[in-house]
Amino acid sequence: MINDALEAKTNAVQRRERGVDRILQILEFLQRRGEGIRIGALANALNAPRSSTYTLVNDLTEAGLLEISQEDSRIFFGKRIYLYGLSYIHENSLAKRARMEVDRLARETGETSEFCVLHNGRYTLMHMCVGNRPFRISSAVGVQIPLPWTASGRLLLAGRSRKEIVELIPPExxxxxxxxxxxxxDFLEAIEKARHDGYCLTKGLVDTVAQCLAAPIYDAVGLVEATICLVLPIDLSEGQTGMLRDRLLASSRALSSR
Amino acid sequence: MINDALEAKTNAVQRRERGVDRILQILEFLQRRGEGIRIGALANALNAPRSSTYTLVNDLTEAGLLEISQEDSRIFFGKRIYLYGLSYIHENSLAKRARMEVDRLARETGETSEFCVLHNGRYTLMHMCVGNRPFRISSAVGVQIPLPWTASGRLLLAGRSRKEIVELIPPExxxxxxxxxxxxxDFLEAIEKARHDGYCLTKGLVDTVAQCLAAPIYDAVGLVEATICLVLPIDLSEGQTGMLRDRLLASSRALSSR
DNA sequence: GACAGTTGTCTCGTATATAGTACAATTATT
DNA sequence: AATAATTGTACTATATACGAGACAACTGTC
Known part of the structure; x- marks a missing residue:
């Protein structure tokens, strides 16, 4: 046992890895970490050889995807990757349409509306247009929220097996x-109901004074690939929510494939 | 001549290229193009072999950096790259501080303020916080504007030789x-003046009813690595602009490396 | 002031990723 | 319907990028 470990440590000839894969690891690690890291530490963390890590990071830095802080030589994401990100939101065929639709929805209804996707097992807010209510939602683009906390989360899971759902969501x-x-x-039932109804309403989950009304965006094969959602004050009349729901569903249909 | 060309076309054994470099080419091409492209066309455009282009694009798609439209199989930037981009603006050591400072500046002065960098030979707007004036500036994060049109452009070029500047900026x-x-x-003189004054004021360039007040952010070696800037209505009093300038310069100093 | 740890750069042999080619399945074009 | 062009996948060989290791220049630590 101990011998194995020792042997593994000394003799282990590290599997050669493609630069491409290493790059993807680096980027992903950098995001998960949430702050800058020095090259040496990065190589350790990924247990990648220092030599190739240096060349790759230098390449990425030269390309502008990464930047190295001049004072403490920590690595961060660079300008260029930010601009690529903006290209996603402006040009990606779904994101572009969803963004325009969300803006229109907010303008017409005056309510805060959002475009969300499933990412890394969480609800992720990709675009938001705030309404003109005096009360403001304290959310920001990029935030990732546990699926059970949100109306969109119920829709994003619609159609998946109980097993899949349980595996995807950490207990906390x-x-x-x-x-x-x-x-x-209760959660699984709510998912089933959302799937059946074609929309989902949740009241006072993340925020006790807000309710969320979410609708699915279906992809070409009929799966929910994203959602749009309205964030509303909790004390609206039946009639008001009904009208908003119909308006939301119109957007939902406009964004879904056929 | 013709023979050479023919020979080059038929016999040319393409230099083997690293996947890493190819990826950078792909991302850059995709952004410059500004819309989705199919893999075949992409390989042509980069004149890269189709086979390796397929593997790379598939790898990137699997990683979530790219997405392939299900209906017409065009390639777009993916969700993940958008989230990486957000990490830049939230965590990159300069961008993070600049962003907070710009927000504070806008809150305290009530004026629209911006954080800009030099990118691809253009002024590039990285973060903006709109003020509370009734008149609104029609600018958006990510826009790239010719350097001569802006106050920030003058500062971003400060310290460069005439030759460099002329080469960097296309005549149009x-x-x-x-x-x-x-x-x-006039432009070169304005740059020199901006460099000397430590700030720059331009009136009615891009927008005839606006003036821009920009200040430099110096990096560790004393070069202008970015700017912050206020977008103001053109009819302010001397006293008002003076106060705003002082406030702006305080932010500029706070962001610059000593 | 000696010692350990880290950083950035370099050189070298070999495991392997890439260019090339081929092929069936689609899709466009005539 | 026949032809042409394109798409996506699979298979090899070989040019080369990667892992390993060595080195000097710093940086901190006791």
Missing amino acids: DFVLPDGRRIEIN | DFVLPDGRRIEIN
Whole structure:
């Protein structure tokens, strides 16, 4: 046992890895870490050889995807990758349409509307257009929220098996910020209902004074690939929510394939 | 001549290229193009072999940096690269501080403020916080504007030789949207003045009813690596602009490396 | 002031990723 | 319907990018 470990440590000839894969690892690691890291530490963290890590990071830096802080030589994402990101939101065929639709929705209804996707097992806010209510939602583009906390989360999971869902969501994601616990069975039922209804309404989950009205965006094969969603004050009349729902569903249909 | 060309075409054994470099080419090409492209066309455009282009694009797609439209199989930037981009603006050591400072500046002065860098020979708007004036500037994060059109452009070029500047800026960039032409010599003088003053004020260039007040952010070796800038209505009093300038310069100093 | 740890650069042999080619399946074009 | 062009996948050989290791220049630590 101990011998194996030692042997593994000394003799281990590291599998040769493509630069391409290493780059993807670097970028992903850098995001997950959430702050700059020096090259040596990066190589350790990925247990990649220092030599090739240097060349790759230098290449990426030269290309502008990474930047190295001059004072403490930590690595960060660079300008260029930011601009590529903006290209996603402006040009990606789905994102572009969704963004325009969300802006229109917010303009017409006056309510905060959002475009969300499933990313890394969480609800992820990709675009938001704030409404003109005096009360403001404290959300920001890029935030990632546990699926059970959101209406969109229920739709994004629609059609998946119980097993898949349970595997995808870490247990702690069933506990709301204020400590309340969401029962898995209730959650699964809500997903089923959302799937059947073609939309989902949740009240006072993340924020106790807000309700969320979400609708699916279906891809070409009929799966929910994203959602649009309205963030509303909790005290609207039946009639008001009904009208908003119809308006939202119109957008949902406009964005879905055929 | 013709023979050479023919021979080059038939016999040319393409230099083997690293996947890493190819990826950088792909991303850059995709942004410059500004819309989706199919893999075959991409390989042509880069004159890269189809086979390796396929593997690379597939790798990037699997990683989430690219997405392939299901209906017409065109390639776009993917979600993941958007989130990486957001990491730049939130975590990159300069961008993070600049962003916070710009927000503070806008809050305190009530004026629209911006964080800009030099990218691909153009002024590039990286972050903006709109003020509370009734009149709104129609600018958006990511826009790239010819350097001569902006106050920030003058500062970003400060310290460079005439030769460098002329080479960097394409001739058409000296013509404003409304047809007015900026004389190179006036421009060079303005750069020199900006460098000397440590800030730059331009009136009515891109927009005839706006003036821009820009200040440099110096890097560790004393070069202007970015600027912050206020977008103001053109009819402010001397006293008002003076106060705003002082406030702006305080931010500029706070962001610069000693 | 000696010692350990880290950083950035370089050189070298070999495992392997890339260019090339081929092929069936689509899609466009005539 | 026949022809042409394109797409996506698979298969090899060989040019080369990667891992390993060595080195000097710093940086901190006791």
